Structure formats: C-alpha cells, structure tokens
Amino acid sequence: MILHELISYETLRLIWWLLIGVLLVGFAITDGFDLGTGILLPFAGKTDLERRVIINSIGPVWEGNQVWLILGGGAIFAAWPQLYAVSFSGFYLAMFVILVALILRPVAFKFRSKREDPRWRARWDAALFIGGFVPALIFGVAMGNVLQGVPFRFTDDMHILYEGTFFGLLNPFALLCGLVSLAMLVMHGASWLQVKADGAVAERARRYGSVAAVLTVLLYGAAGVALWLTVDGYRLTSVVPVDGPSNPMFKTAALASGAWFANFAAHPWTWAAPVLGLVSPLLALAFLRARRAVPALLASALSIAAIILSVGAAMFPFILPSSLDPRASLTVWDSSSSHMTLFIMVVATTVFLPIIVAYTSWVYKVLWGKVDSQAIADDSGHAY
Amino acid sequence: MDLDIVALSRLQFALTALYHFIFIPLTIGLSVILAIMETVYVMTGRTIWRDMTKFWGVLFGINFAMGVATGIVMEFQFGMNWSYYSHYVGDIFGAPLAIEGLMAFFLEATFVGIFFFGWDKLSRRAHLATTWLVAIGSNFSALWILIANGWMQNPVGAAFNPQTMRMEVTDFGAVLTNPVAQAKFVHTVSAGYTVAAIFVLGVSAWYLLKGRHVQLAKRSLTVAASFGLAASLSVAVLGDESGYLASEHQKMKLAAIEAMWETEPAPAAFTAIGFPDQAARETHYAIHIPMVMGLIGTRSLDTEIPGLAQLTERSELLIRDGIKAYDALQTIRAAGPRGVVPEEAQAMFESKGQSLGYALLLKRYVDDPRQATAAQIHQAAQDTVPSVAPLFWSFRVMVGLGMFFILLTGTFFVLSVRRTLDAHRWLLKVAVFAIPLPWVAAEAGWIVAELGRQPWVIEGVLPTAVAVSNLGVTTLLITIAGFAAIYTVLLVVEMKLMLKTIRKGPAELSLASAALPNAQGVLS
Numbered sequence: 001m002i003l004h005e006l007i008s009y010e011t012l013r014l015i016w017w018l019l020i021g022v023l024l025v026g027f028a029i030t031d032g033f034d035l036g037t038g039i040l041l042p043f044a045g046k047t048d049l050e051r052r053v054i055i056n057s058i059g060p061v062w063e064g065n066q067v068w069l070i071l072g073g074g075a076i077f078a079a080w081p082q083l084y085a086v087s088f089s090g091f092y093l094a095m096f097v098i099l100v101a102l103i104l105r106p107v108a109f110k111f112r113s114k115r116e117d118p119r120w121r122a123r124w125d126a127a128l129f130i131g132g133f134v135p136a137l138i139f140g141v142a143m144g145n146v147l148q149g150v151p152f153r154f155t156d157d158m159h160i161l162y163e164g165t166f167f168g169l170l171n172p173f174a175l176l177c178g179l180v181s182l183a184m185l186v187m188h189g190a191s192w193l194q195v196k197a198d199g200a201v202a203e204r205a206r207r208y209g210s211v212a213a214v215l216t217v218l219l220y221g222a223a224g225v226a227l228w229l230t231v232d233g234y235r236l237t238s239v240v241p242v243d244g245p246s247n248p249m250f251k252t253a254a255l256a257s258g259a260w261f262a263n264f265a266a267h268p269w270t271w272a273a274p275v276l277g278l279v280s281p282l283l284a285l286a287f288l289r290a291r292r293a294v295p296a297l298l299a300s301a302l303s304i305a306a307i308i309l310s311v312g313a314a315m316f317p318f319i320l321p322s323s324l325d326p327r328a329s330l331t332v333w334d335s336s337s338s339h340m341t342l343f344i345m346v347v348a349t350t351v352f353l354p355i356i357v358a359y360t361s362w363v364y365k366v367l368w369g370k371v372d373s374q375a376i377a378d379d380s381g382h383a384y
Numbered sequence: 385m386d387l388d389i390v391a392l393s394r395l396q397f398a399l400t401a402l403y404h405f406i407f408i409p410l411t412i413g414l415s416v417i418l419a420i421m422e423t424v425y426v427m428t429g430r431t432i433w434r435d436m437t438k439f440w441g442v443l444f445g446i447n448f449a450m451g452v453a454t455g456i457v458m459e460f461q462f463g464m465n466w467s468y469y470s471h472y473v474g475d476i477f478g479a480p481l482a483i484e485g486l487m488a489f490f491l492e493a494t495f496v497g498i499f500f501f502g503w504d505k506l507s508r509r510a511h512l513a514t515t516w517l518v519a520i521g522s523n524f525s526a527l528w529i530l531i532a533n534g535w536m537q538n539p540v541g542a543a544f545n546p547q548t549m550r551m552e553v554t555d556f557g558a559v560l561t562n563p564v565a566q567a568k569f570v571h572t573v574s575a576g577y578t579v580a581a582i583f584v585l586g587v588s589a590w591y592l593l594k595g596r597h598v599q600l601a602k603r604s605l606t607v608a609a610s611f612g613l614a615a616s617l618s619v620a621v622l623g624d625e626s627g628y629l630a631s632e633h634q635k636m637k638l639a640a641i642e643a644m645w646e647t648e649p650a651p652a653a654f655t656a657i658g659f660p661d662q663a664a665r666e667t668h669y670a671i672h673i674p675m676v677m678g679l680i681g682t683r684s685l686d687t688e689i690p691g692l693a694q695l696t697e698r699s700e701l702l703i704r705d706g707i708k709a710y711d712a713l714q715t716i717r718a719a720g721p722r723g724v725v726p727e728e729a730q731a732m733f734e735s736k737g738q739s740l741g742y743a744l745l746l747k748r749y750v751d752d753p754r755q756a757t758a759a760q761i762h763q764a765a766q767d768t769v770p771s772v773a774p775l776f777w778s779f780r781v782m783v784g785l786g787m788f789f790i791l792l793t794g795t796f797f798v799l800s801v802r803r804t805l806d807a808h809r810w811l812l813k814v815a816v817f818a819i820p821l822p823w824v825a826a827e828a829g830w831i832v833a834e835l836g837r838q839p840w841v842i843e844g845v846l847p848t849a850v851a852v853s854n855l856g857v858t859t860l861l862i863t864i865a866g867f868a869a870i871y872t873v874l875l876v877v878e879m880k881l882m883l884k885t886i887r888k889g890p891a892e893l894s895l896a897s898a899a900l901p902n903a904q905g906v907l908s
Contacts, residue, residue, distance in 0.1 A: 064494035081474025088463030
C-alpha cells in the first residue's frame with residue numbers, strides 16, 4: 001500500500017501538529033464555556049431558579065462539547081503516541097485530579113435537579129464548581145510545566161522514566177499559567193451566560209466577566225514577561241530529518257535562554273498570536289460593557305484560540321521538552337505515528353470533522369435563544 | 385520490573401473497565417429500544433409510545449451520564465498507567481480510538497442533548513432522527529472500541545520497527561476487517577441489547593405486578609421480549625463464532641476456558657462442570673459431554689484442539705526463537721538509524737521477528753533475555769497459561785445465563801403474542817429478579833476475554849508485565865483507592881436515583897395519554 005505516500009511524511013506531521021492545535025482550541029472554546037459557567041455557578045446564581053437557568057444554559061451541549069477532550073485524547077494517542085504516553089504517565093496524579101473533577105460533572109448535571117432537597121442540590125452545585133475550576137486551573141498548570149520542560153527520559157528499550165513529583169508541578173510559573181487559563185475560561189463562561197441568560201444572572205455574569213477579561217490580559221502579559229525573564233527554552237542542536245523515524249533519541253537538543261522567542265524573531269508574522277491574545281480579551285471587555293453578548297463571546301473565543309496558538313508558535317518544533325535529558329524531548333519531527341497512520345487519520349479527520357462541525361452548528365441553532373426561566377419554574381421542557 | 389506495580393495497574397484497569405462496562409451495555413441496548421419505541425410513535429401517532437420513549441429516556445439519561453463519566457477515565461488511562469503499551473502499539477491502537485471519537489461518540493453525545501431538550505423544538509420526524517442518531521452513535525462507538533480490542537486479541541496488519549522500537553501499521557484494512565473484532569462486535573452489541581431488553585422486561589413486569597402503568601408496561605414488555613429474544617439468540621450464535629475464532633487465534637485461551645490440560649483425540653469432549661486444579665493439572669469431579677468441544681471449536685470431527693501442556697511446549701520454542709530475534713534486534717539497533725546492518729542479523733530478525741514478544745516474557749525474571757537460564761525459560765513458558773479456574777467458571781456462568789435469557793425472553797414473547805402477559809404472576813416475579821443477571825453475564829464475558837488473554841496485553845506481541853508505566857506503589861494505591869471510593873459513591877447514588885425514578889413511574893405522562901381514548905386500545 002503506497003497510497004499514504006500521496007502526502008509526504010513531513011507535511012503529515014505538520015498537519016497533525018496543527019490538527020492537535022485545532023482540537024485543543026475546539027475543546028477550550030466549546031467545553032471552555034461549560035467549565036467557566038460551572039465556576040460562575042455559585043456566584044452568578046443566587047437562587048435555585050437562577051442556578052437552574054445557568055445549568056440549563058449548558059445542559060444540552062456540554063456532552064457534545066466534552067467530546068472535544070475525548071477526541072483530543074484519542075487523536076494524541078493515534079498521531080503522537082509518545083506524547084500521549086509521556087505526558088499522561090508523567091502528569092499522573094494531576095491527571096487523576098482532573099479526571100475526578102470531570103467524573104463529577106456529568107453526574108452532577110444529571111442528578112442535581114432530580115431531588116428537591118436543598119442540601120442535595122448544594123452538594124451537586126459544589127461538584128459542578130469543582131468540575132469547572134479544577135480542570136481549568138490544571139490544564140494551564142500543565143501548559144506552564146511543558147514550557148519549562150518536563151523531567152523525563154527514555155531507557156534503552158524506550159521505557160519512560162519520569163522523575164518529577166506532583167508538587168513539583170505547582171511551581172510559580174506554572175501556577176501563573178494556571179491562573180491565565182482560569183481567568184480566560186471564566187471570561188468565556190461569563191460571555192456565554194450573556195448570550196443565554198437575562199436578568200440578574202446576566203448582570204452578575206457581566207460583572208465577573210469584565211473582571212476576568214482584565215485579569216486575562218494582565219496575567220497573560222505577566223506570564224509572557226516571566227517566560228522571557230525566568231524560563232529557558234529549548235533548541236535543537238543537531239539536524240533532525242523531517243521524514244526520519246519517530247525516535248527522539250536520534251537527535252540532540254539543549255536548553256537555551258530566550259529560545260521560546262526565537263520563532264517570533266525569525267517569523268515576525270507569528271507575533272499575531274500573542275498580540276491577539278492581549279487585544280481580544282480587551283475587545284471582549286468592551287463588548288461585555290456595551291451589553292453586546294454575541295460579539296463578546298466571539299472575542300473571548302478568539303482570545304482563547306490566540307493564547308493557545310501563541311504557546312504552540314513559541315515552542316515549535318518542540319512538543320514536550322525534557323528537562324532531564326534534552327535529547328529525549330519530543331518534537332514534531334521525531335515523536336509522531338508512522339507515515340501510514342498519520343495519513344489514515346488525516347483522511348478520517350477530513351471526512352468527519354466537517355460533518356461534526358455541521359451537525360454541532362445545527363444543534364446550536366436549534367437551541368438558540370435565551371434559557372426560559374419561566375419554563376424551568378414550571379418544570380416543562382427542560383431536563384435539568 | 386516490579387511485579388507489585390503490574391498487579392496494581394492491572395487491578396486499577398480491571399476496576400475501572402468493569403465499572404465502565406456496567407453502564408455501556410445498557411446505553412447501547414436502551415438507545416435502540418428508545419429509537420424503536422419512538423418509531424412506533426411517529427408511525428402510528430399514538431402518544432403512549434411517545435410517553436414510553438420519554439419515560440425509558442429518563443432512565444437512559446441517568447445511565448448515560450455514568451457511562452460518559454467513567455469513559456473519560458478509559459480514554460486517558462492507557463497513557464497514564466500503560467505508557468510502554470501506549471508507545472509500543474499506539475501507532476495501531478490509537479487510530480480506532482480516535483476514529484471512535486470522530487465518527488461515533490461525537491454523534492451520540494451531541495444528539496443526546498437534543499434528545500432530551502428537543503421535544504418541543506423539533507418536528508416529530510426530526511426528533512426521531514435525533515434518537516436514531518444517538519442509537520447509531522452508541523453502536524458505532526462499540527464497533528471502533530472492539531476493533532481496538534480485537535487487535536489486542538489478534539494483532540493483524542502490523543510489524544515491529546527496530547528504529548522506533550514499536551509496532552507500526554502495515555495494513556490498516558486487515559485491522560478493520562479483523563475477524564476477531566467483527567465477531568466481538570456482534571457478540572458484545574447483542575449482549576448490550578440483551579441487558580437493556582431484560583432491564584425493560586423486569587421493570588415493566590414490576591409495574592404489572594403492582595398494577596401500575598399497565599398499558600405502558602405491556603407495550604414495553606412486548607418490545608423488550610421480542611427485541612430481547614432476537615438479541616439473546618444472536619449472543620449465543622455469535623458467542624459460538626467467538627469460540628471458533630478463539631481456537632484459531634487464541635488456542636491458549638480456549639484450552640484454559642475448557643481446562644483442557646492435555647490434547648485429546650478429536651473431536652474433544654466438553655467439560656460441562658468440574659473443579660480445575662492448576663497445580664495438579666487436572667479437573668476434579670469433571671462431567672464430560674463427548675464430542676461437543678471439538679465440534680464447537682473446530683467445526684469438524686477430525687481436527688485436534690491442543691491442550692495446555694502442548695501449548696506450553698510450543699511457548700517454550702517460541703521463547704527460544706524470541707531470544708534470537710531479541711539478539712538480532714540489539715545488533716540492528718547498535719548500527720543506528722543510518723548505519724549498515726549485518727546481513728546475518730537482518731535475516732535472523734526477518735525470520736524470527738514475530739516471536740520477539742516471547743523474549744519479552746523473560747523480562748520478569750532477567751533484564752537481558754539473552755542471559756536467561758533454562759529454568760527461567762521454562763518458567764516463562766508456564767506463565768503463558770492463564771489462570772484456569774476463574775476462566776472456567778466465568779465462562780460457564782456466562783453461557784448458563786445466556787441460555788436462561790433465551791428461555792426468559794422466549795417465554796415472554798409467547799405470552800405477548802397470546803396477550804396473556806399478566807396471566808402468570810410468578811413469571812413476572814422471575815422477570816423482576818432477573819434484572820441484575822445480564823450484568824453478571826456481561827462482566828463474566830469481560831473476564832473471559834481479558835483474563836484469558838494473560839499474560840499478554842497484546843497477544844503474542846507484548847506481555848502485560850512490561851507494558852506498565854513506571855509509577856510508584858503509593859501513587860497507584862492513592863488512585864485505586866480514589867477511583868474505588870468515588871465510583872462506589874456514584875454507583876450508590878445512581879442506583880437510588882434509578883429506583884426512585886422507577887418507583888415514581890411515568891406518572892404525569894400516563895395521565896396525559898389516558899385522556900386520549902385510543903391510548904387505551906389494543907397494542908399497536
């Protein structure tokens with residue numbers, strides 16, 4: 001079978017680097033407002049009815065949104081098996097904490113309003129808050145650790161040895177990145193509530209969203225400065241054949257100060273990502289203040305995309321640098337699946353991703369409009 | 385390689401997988417039953433069928449949320465606990481998982497929201513299409529997961545690449561059309577239909593016993609009995625197909641299930657019951673049925689099914705081949721990515737490379753398989769026999785229950801054709817008490833399939849013991865305790881909610897349909 005050679009290995013690796021970016025952005029934008037809304041639940045909703053409005057604003061869509069995460073996990077497994085193996089086993093306890101939070105979420109949606117007891121409902125509200133807060137924070141913390149390099153190496157047989165600890169992940173720079181992620185998703189959740197709710201809920205969300213938008217700009221800017229001043233990047237120190245076998249140990253790499261800014265210097269157009277990352281939250285802020293809900297949601301979505309892409313642009317071609325043994329660092333050119341698997345997965349994605357986007361859009365269209373709080377109060381037509 | 389880490393990692397995987405598998409069969413089956421009920425509603429316009437769809441839909445939703453919650457863990461657990469596995473076979477195993485997300489789970493999860501929230505927002509036909517898309521999504525989901533699982537049982541279409549130190553795909557078509565995957569798909573999906581059918585059957589029988597929601601319960605019983613009869617027959621027929629395939633690809637599993645210690649003259653007898661004793665290599669108090677095993681396993685009268693002793697000898701030969709392959713591999717790797725590989729090593733690897741996995745069995749005892757003693761090789765060969773007693777018993781529990789399900793659904797099918805569903809109260813009681821049994825059978829089936837694969841995680845390619853992540857024992861204990869605690873709490877809460885919903889019944893819904901005269905009419 002030589003069909004897969006229609007597209008070169010190099011191109012396929014680039015496509016898959018971009019596609020993982022698309023999936024992460026897709027997850028952060030769609031499930032991001034679910035997480036943000038969960039975080040805002042106890043603050044933007046004061047009465048039980050208000051909280052049900054908030055929950056029902058994401059009720060019909062969170063399941064589909066969460067599949068972006070599942071799909072992201074599957075796609076990383078299929079296209080970047082070593083990234084999948086190293087990151088999830090290395091960040092083992094952090095992943096466990098995220099999983100526990102994410103397990104609580106589906107159940108909380110389903111179970112919360114099935115009993116009248118206020119204590120029962122308060123407990124599931126707390127679960128929804130945790131289910132939003134913990135993943136939002138930890139995904140950012142993980143990103144912060146990836147930027148600093150992760151302490152792993154390979155044995156002769158390519159077994160992975162990870163020599164870090166859970167608390168080692170919670171270093172100042174990583175926590176700063178966690179706060180960026182938290183602020184950006186709260187801004188996004190608040191913008192979503194602008195679109196889907198009205199009255200007191202929307203007003204409170206608008207206030208929290210405005211604060212979060214300002215914090216996003218400040219924290220993201222601070223993280224950029226901290227990255228420049230305190231974090232050394234990595235660079236390749238040997239030639240890596242772009243169509244060579246996927247074995248990270250065939251190259252050499254080293255720590256180098258300022259290396260994470262080398263791509264921006266070499267290709268000035270890539271500055272677009274960090275600049276948009278700083279400007280779009282301000283746009284979201286302006287729209288929130290002007291009570292223009294849909295533009296605010298779009299601006300906050302753009303902020304998320306720009307912030308995530310700026311990390312990718314800074315690190316390329318590195319995906320997961322190793323602080324323990326820089327040679328072991330995973331890059332675009334030496335940690336992918338085989339040529340044939342990448343090709344098969346590109347075909348599958350080309351066929352199905354547009355279909356997914358089409359029916360997801362249709363579902364959002366059907367559900368368009370504000371959540372009807374009267375209908376919730378009457379217990380008609382709403383599941384949660 | 386620390387054995388404790390292996391045992392704990394396996395324990396955690398079994399715990400989370402068996403737990404996930406409580407919810408999945410019901411999701412797969414109930415989604416189809418909902419689609420059938422709503423189809424009747426749209427075709428006949430009788431609102432009681434819409435009420436049925438909504439009522440069983442509530443139970444479906446509670447169960448679905450648990451399936452989603454526990455499924456997230458499965459998607460990441462390979463990387464977390466089985467990092468060498470993920471590296472070694474991710475090139476093949478990852479693809480069906482990703483395609484499952486793209487093609488099936490996205491469909492299912494996106495439309496399930498509309499299923500619940502769309503009753504007033506969509507036309508009847510559009511809502512029906514939504515329900516069918518949820519059913520199709522959950523069934524396709526099973527297909528891709530079982531293509532991945534089938535490859536673990538019968539790893540076709542892939543070869544080892546010495547440069548990357550992993551298996552890579554050579555023929556994706558073979559992975560898709562893997563006969564083991566196909567048989568497993570039909571068998572598992574049919575099992576899911578049976579779980580859901582007996583669930584609906586039992587709950588409806590309870591309503592009839594209580595004299596509540598009689599119209600809804602009778603119609604539900606009719607759907608469940610006919611659907612369940614077809615499904616349970618399909619499980620049995622395609623279970624046979626699985627047995628046939630096991631004898632082609634997993635002779636060891638078949639021999640262990642049957643506790644066949646030695647090769648018997650064809651056609652072999654089937655051991656209906658007995659007490660396997662692995663240390664003594666015999667089955668005490670065995671009751672044999674002549675010829676049956678040979679017929680099921682080989683579909684012929686003269687093909688022998690090898691026994692465990694012969695298969696162990698074969699393993700020992702393969703381990704010795706594997707050591708040669710391992711040696712050649714070290715030479716090839718020493719030459720580097722662009723170096724010249726000695727022809728001898730290349731030729732040796734080409735001829736013995738498929739036995740490489742057998743050399744890795746020795747890693748439990750020695751770091752370099754080439755240094756293994758004869759005793760270690762002998763022990764590693766013994767290790768290729770899975771635990772006989774649990775397989776023997778799980779298999780018999782599964783098959784016995786499968787027979788009972790055919791009888792149960794068949795009986796209710798006859799009753800519903802004769803319109804005497806509520807004539808025999810004791811039968812209704814049997815149906816109520818049968819509710820948990822399909823789960824017992826499904827979990828037993830998982831144990832047969834996955835325990836029977838041991839000591840391999842990928843049959844003949846990668847031993848379970850080398851596939852684990854290098855985690856600490858304390859770390860693993862924390863997560864095992866954490867998952868066990870949260871899963872137990874959620875299961876208790878879930879069961880309570882299910883029971884509460886069932887007890888409450890479709891109260892307001894049936895009132896609405898009782899107002900319509902035709903809802904009291906005959907079965908449509």
